[in-house]
Amino acid sequence: MHHLTENHDVVVCGGGLAGLSAAVAAARHGSRTCLVQDRPVLGGNSSSEIRVVPRGAAIYHAYARETGVVSELLAAERAANHEEIFENGWTNGVWDLVQYDLVMNTPGLTLHLNTSVTGVDVAGGRITSVTARTAHAETELTLTGDVFVDCTGDGVVADLAGCEWRMGTEGADEFDEPHAPPAANDNVMGSSIHFKTRDVGYPVAFEPPSWAVEYDDASFFYRGGRRPSTLRGGFWWIEIGVPWHTIRDNERIRHELTRHALGVWDWIKNKDPKLRERAATYALDWIGQLPGKRESRRIMGQHLMTEHDLRRAEPFEDEIAYGGWNIDLHTPGGLLAPTSEPTAAEGHDPSASAAVAAYVGPFGIPLRSLTAKDVDNLLMAGRNVSATHVALGSVRVQNTTALMGQAAGTAAAVAVRRGLTAARVPAEAVDEVQQTLLRDGCFLPNVLNTDADDLARRARAVQASSEAVLHGAGPHDPWRAEGWDRRRKFGPDDPADELTARRGQWIGAEVADGRFTLREIEVCLSNDGDEEREVAVSLLPVDHIWDYRVDREPLATTTLRVPPGRHHWLPWRPELGGAAAAEALPGTGHRYLRLDLAATPGVRWHTASRVEPGHVSAFQMASGQLRRFRDGVTAAFRVSPPQRCYGPGNVLSGETRPHRSVNLWRSDPAVPLPQWVAAEWDEPVALRTVQLTFAGHLIRDYEVYGPFYRDPQCARDYTVEVTEAAPGEPAEWRPVVTVTGNHQPRRRHELPEPVRARRVRVVVQATNGDPSAALYELRCYG
Structure with a gap:
């Protein structure tokens, strides 16, 4: 066995969307960061190994799409991917590569794939190192760090460090949660695997293996909330949990899920009275062999989120992310239970009792729920955060966990930079974490941009070539x-x-x-x-x-x-x-x-x-x-x-989406492009960084966007120009940034050297299809 030791500032364990977002955020803020992932690809449940569509608040709330690192990834994936999204089963290697490319292009970030955490060293209430093994390379790693982030899903690092954790379902007598059962039990939500089919254009047969589960009852599907809504596969309700242990029995669960998945396809292909004729030309194309977990250990933090926090009116002072998925508590046992998840069993009727009771958000998530209470330098993000079983039913979805991951990575970098333990950040440095997250493109419902370094906030006026009404x-x-x-x-x-x-x-x-x-x-x-x-x-x-x-x-x-x-x-x-x-x-x-x-x-x-x-x-x-x-x-x-709600002053509103108001400068669609918006100062400023948030990728859930999608609202070709001339004086505008072919809503431009500017303007020559130029936010830094 080969032994290596690496020294880092931040060590992130787990390479799902939470861990990836945490590692990228920490590295971007100057921390020497290591990301450890036990699979050959990144993305966790969203990867091509499992293929769960990343979802979040936008499935229930307009303009609630998650931004930040996850938005960069999803926008890049849609622009590059030929594959049409459908619910689960769609993911191909393009998505894996988009994530890998981001990591490879992040300075200061070291990646270890196919590497599992096997040990944790703790001294004086702090983790000093983790031990990890890359089995196929016969290499054992010792990774030291100042801050550790557990994004393993199963809470492996926290468990090995001796932290308190919960697993199972709390009873109503503990927190008086409306969704909690009368008494506590060991039930957790189950795991799923997906399959994908292909229409080959001519009839093909399917004969299941002898060990596959046999299904013969149509009511099991159509009355039990397990409706095969498409022939393409990706059924989330192919789920197994109790009576098996979601961690220790993971291999047994994998086998059982395989048996059931093949039996479900046999039902659709050969027996389903509604689908079998349509399924005649469909062939099984792919079946997953890695269960996608929904729930296991939940690490206890400085605050335990409960169902009441999903509906609280008073915001958390340490809000660092938001959620908005419903309280999605899957029926224990999955396919072994009489009916599926409650809202599915009611036909996804938004006025039915289960859907009404489960509806929440958007709501804030506190940093204290990402901060371990038993170890001073451990943060966590993903489905292992400090939450009850009921609260986890909402915050466990991947876009929400990505937001928590970016917050955890940002908090870790702040801790390193300020010489604080991670445990002290919620009380002593949360303002810095919040403002950094906003600067990095995240959105917090109850926090505005108050960044003292943002020169645009000091502008005396903002003007535009035109504005829509x-x-x-x-x-x-x-x-x-x-x-x-x-x-x-x-x-x-x-x-x-x-x-x-x-x-x-x-x-x-x-x-x-x-x-x-x-x-x-x-x-x-x-x-x-x-x-x-x-x-x-x-x-x-x-x-x-x-x-x-x-x-x-x-x-x-x-x-x-x-x-x-x-x-x-x-x-x-x-x-x-x-x-x-x-x-x-x-x-x-x-x-x-x-x-x-x-x-x-x-x-x-x-x-x-x-x-x-x-x-x-x-x-x-x-x-x-x-x-x-x-x-x-x-x-x-x-x-x-x-x-007049689309005026140029909106680019300094402190919000980057419709929220308290529209918050969008939008040029008059009747006036041809190019169009511009400009900020001016009383005295020249030394400008080094310009950050722009264009319109796009916000209103609806990710899965409604098609292959090679580039949001029409987003600026495609634009320039950033400066002048030292005062208002009223002849201006010689000098371009300092020129971009063509853009599809990302958020762009940050570091100039090679500072430039003096009395005025700065963003000129949009072309969008990706919309007749109006549109900008949510302009930021400027020295």
């Missing part, structure tokens, strides 16, 4: 893909637009001198009956785009009378000039209002044929709160006068 959108507007692929194009008479429940539409409203400028709102309604119907309407102040409350005091109300017939544009002139408007937003600016229409069966509030950026709609669930309508659409509305 909000007119609204209708069902007969020319359809335009403004930065996302539509799963389908809704027609102007879609029956799903019926007001079977209360609906809300966010509107970016302008305020001038403490008063709203909005004078008239129109909505497009159809009445499918023979008599006039009345629709109750209210206009409410909302704190942000995910403010789903319906019990707020409205600013104005009215009743619209809808005559029989189709596509009536009905106007309303709300009175908004009183004290309520002034209190809503003193001074001048813009903020969100929400236009709500009450449930009125037989009346349809039509969906617009395009999405107006930053303007989405929601419907009321049985719980009394709203949830995103469809997959993020705009309800048909018009406003007068047009609202």
Whole structure:
């Protein structure tokens, strides 16, 4: 056995999306970092070995896509990959290579693949080193470090270090969690493997091996929440857990999953009354042999997240990430249980009891839940964080774990740089962690950019060549893909637009001198009956785009009378000039209002044929709160006068997505490109770094984007220019950055040397398809 010793600042164990994000973040901030992965590829459950689609908050909440390292990866994968995404089973080697390429291009990051952690040395309450073995290379590694990050999923490092951990399900008597059973038990969510098929174009037979499980009961699938929705494979419900131990019995679970997966394909191919004829030309193309785990050990940290934290109104002071997946607790036993996961068993009906009870977010995640309580220099990220079984049901999904990973890696780098133990960072340096995460492209719902080093925040003014205004959108507007692929194009008479429940539409409203400028709102309604119907309407102040409350005091109300017939544009002139408007937003600016229409069966509030950026709609669930309508659409509305919510000042709002307001500079789509936005200072500044956040990759879940996708909203060709001339003086603009062929929303440009600038402007010559240039944030550093 060959023995090597390596000395690092930060050692990250586990190369899934959490570990990869942690390692890249730590290395980018100057820490000598080592990433140890026990498989030949990176990505964990998302890799080509397991093939789980990375998901997160955007499946339930518009404009909630996770950003930061994971966004870089997913945008790069879509731009390079020919493969169409479908739920699980889709992943190919392009995704593996995108992740590997990022690691190879990260200075200061050392990677060890096919290397398993076998030992941990602890002295004085601190980990001093981990021992790892690369079996096929007959090499044993001793890796020393100042901070260690456990992203192994099973909590291997924490366990070997003697940390307290939990495994199983807490009872309701411990934390009074609504989803917890009356008494604690050993149940954990199960593991899955996936398979993939291929349509070969001619009939092919499939004969299962004798040891495969035999399925004969259609009700097991169609009444038990195990609907084979596609012939391509990737069924998450091919799941096995208890009675086997998810760690010790992993090989037995793998074998059992293989038996069941082949039996499921035999059912679809040879027996399923709904699918077998369609499946005649499909052949089994790939089957996984590495179980994708959902749950095992959970390491106890400085804070244990519970179900109550997923619904808390008061933000965590140490918020470093966010989640928004539902409380997704799979039925113990998986395929051995009578029915599948509860919301699937109810047909994924968003108004059904299980879906309503499980709906949460977006919610903040505290750094203390990533900080081990028993070892001073151990952080963790992924499904082994400090959370109850119920809370883990939401935070375990991969895009959320990637955010936690980036936060853990950033906290580790801050600890190294400031000479702190990791245990002290939540109390003594969380502001630095938060501002660093924002600077690196992450989003925190309750934290704004207050970076004292950001020169753009000192700018005296921001101007633009043009700006779009909000007119609204209708069902007969020319359809335009403004930065996302539509799963389908809704027609102007879609029956799903019926007001079977209360609906809300966010509107970016302008305020001038403490008063709203909005004078008239129109909505497009159809009445499918023979008599006039009345629709109750209210206009409410909302704190942000995910403010789903319906019990707020409205600013104005009215009743619209809808005559029989189709596509009536009905106007309303709300009175908004009183004290309520002034209190809503003193001074001048813009903020969100929400236009709500009450449930009125037989009346349809039509969906617009395009999405107006930053303007989405929601419907009321049985719980009394709203949830995103469809997959993020705009309800048909018009406003007068047009609202100036896309102004250039938005690039300094401190937020990089629609949240408290639209937060987007958008050029007038009627004015041809190039278009520009510029910031100016009272005195020249020494400029060394320019950071840009363009529009794109935010509104919807990752899986809706097609092969070779480049977001149309994102700037393709652009320049960054500077001048020392003061406003009003003749300006000789000098380009310092020139980019062509871009598809990444976030770009950070380090200039070869500092340049003096009185003004800086970003000129967009071309987008990837959208007629408007669009920018969420401009940052400048010396």
